[in-house]
Amino acid sequence: MKKILILGAGTGGTIMANKLRKSLERTEWEITIIDFEKTHYYQPGFLFIPFGMYTKKDVIKPKMDFIPVGVNTVFAEIDSIAAEENSVKMKNGDIYKYDYLIIATGTRIVPEETPGMLGELWQKKIFDFYTIDGAIALADFFKTWKGGDLVLNIADMPIKCPVAPLEFVMFADAFFSERGMRDKVNIHYVTPMSGAFTKPRASKILGNLLEEKNINIIPDFYLERVDNENQKIVSYDEREVPFDCLITIPVHKGSEVISRSGLGDDMDFVPTDKFSLRSHKHENIFVIGDASNIPTSKAGSVVHFSADVLFENIHCAIENRPFTASFDGHSNCYIETGHGKGALIDFNYDTEPLPGHFPFPGIGPFGLLKETRMNHYGKLIFRWIYWHILLKGKEMPINSKMDLAGKKLA
């Protein structure tokens, strides 16, 4: 019996388990998936929790609901990967051997990387919304907050879902407007980037949108520390931004498993070929999603599109053929802009987000890089698609390769 081992039963690991169990003979291939946590979190939903639009029950389901019959599922903590021995050691001493390993261990926030972040104001006036606990604590805080300087700060790149911080401040604008206290809340968007987003045309359009909503952008701010006593954040070049409420997007790193295994870069992301999705170092190790260092957004859409590529290339590897699939870095993000509207961007390694229509050229129904009601509904409907189609590795009417048709190039 040959063995495929998948580390991580999040979006990437679950999709791969579904796809591979369908295509590989059960009599020849054993598939095992390992995770330490039994709950699957719909992470795009965390954004909605602070504003009372979703609660915890809207974003959780048991992982077992999505793992197909015929896949061995292990809920236990991984100690490390011994790549030279083709095995994975568990904290309880168990050892799993593999012929092929798929690393899908994701990324995590590391607030302790920034001095002062976990100081006395943590979860009192300093919150994150990238964890379920953080999002819930913030929802409680907002219920009685009287207003002041609301500062959203991105500590460093890369982060999960680079548009979520933008959505957060636009939701905050709408939320406090609806409560009749927008004049008491000053919203500041403090980022290490030179503008609202990473790619020039989207940055300009989204930057204008923030301005229209009276959200103050403070660019090129690289966070050094949080001063709890004086309630301000301080950058490496000694600039200071005072806050009454700080929303932090902390430094992101890969899993500690990667670090313990010596398979990661400075930030514990696994060096991975951005086209084939195979590890640079090991021929029988593939990496999907946030765990890799490929230069894409760390986002569910990227995982979904790259799963098609990884699936094909694993079959190539098994059958001793050269790789036939190549990932183009396709990423697709709905951006909530508040007041029941949304925008949408679609891009890849080489093409920045452009205006136009999606997925059907000239028709839509979604508009690229513009605010429409339809885009907002797209985001809400996506949660259903995520649970029912995407995780199960079923076909969607969207190409995994980015399509230039329907986009305005000039």
Next chain:
Amino acid sequence: MAQKNYTGISVEVNEEGYFLDSTVWTKEMAVEIAKELELELTDLHFEVLNYLRTRFNAGEALTIRGVGKSGVIDIKGFYGLFPGAPMKKAAKIAGIPKPASCI
């Protein structure tokens, strides 16, 4: 694409002034690019530039946090050498592309 003249040699650069071909770079060119950014290069600057070029040539991603962990210099010092936007300025002076760490 644009052309720039450094040390009497014509160099191809992108619209933001980053070298298209990092192999044509010389230390003398670095001194001239730095002048455009109103910087005077010291030995420590060159240590950082060499580190960035080595990492770039090895195909590795360049980040400010990575430089901070390099042992060459800490992040505060990096800001001291290349004020304002250290990675962008240092990459330009080192003749390598603008780091794609911002995604």
